[in-house]
Amino acid sequence: MGLISLLWGIVAMIWMVIALIPLLGWGNWLLIPFAAVGAIIAAIGILFTSAGNRGRAKTGLVLNGIVIIVGIVRLGIGGGII
Template structure:
């Protein structure tokens, strides 16, 4: 689960970079739920992984949380359109 959430977070981060391009800001509407699913996967990974092997799940959770926060800020600045 940790590796899946890490890969999911990296994909969401790359998608976030593309959403910074003007006229592609609408991608944030799809990016936020995508990253939320990744954060849920990371949380499940944290619950069911041994304490010494939680690094990937924690990293995936942080990446997905950053993407969600930046996506929400980007949508609030652009009024949800751009």
């Protein structure tokens, strides 16, 4: 689960960078739910792995959290309309 959430977070980060390009802000509407699913996968990974093997899941949770926050801020300033 940790590796899946980490890869999910990397894909979400790449998608976030693409959605920052003008006229592609509509991608944030799809990005936020995508990153939320990645955060849920990371939380499940943290819950069910041993304490020593939680690094990837924690990193995936942080990456997906950053993507969610940036996506919400971008939509808040009107980046998803155009």
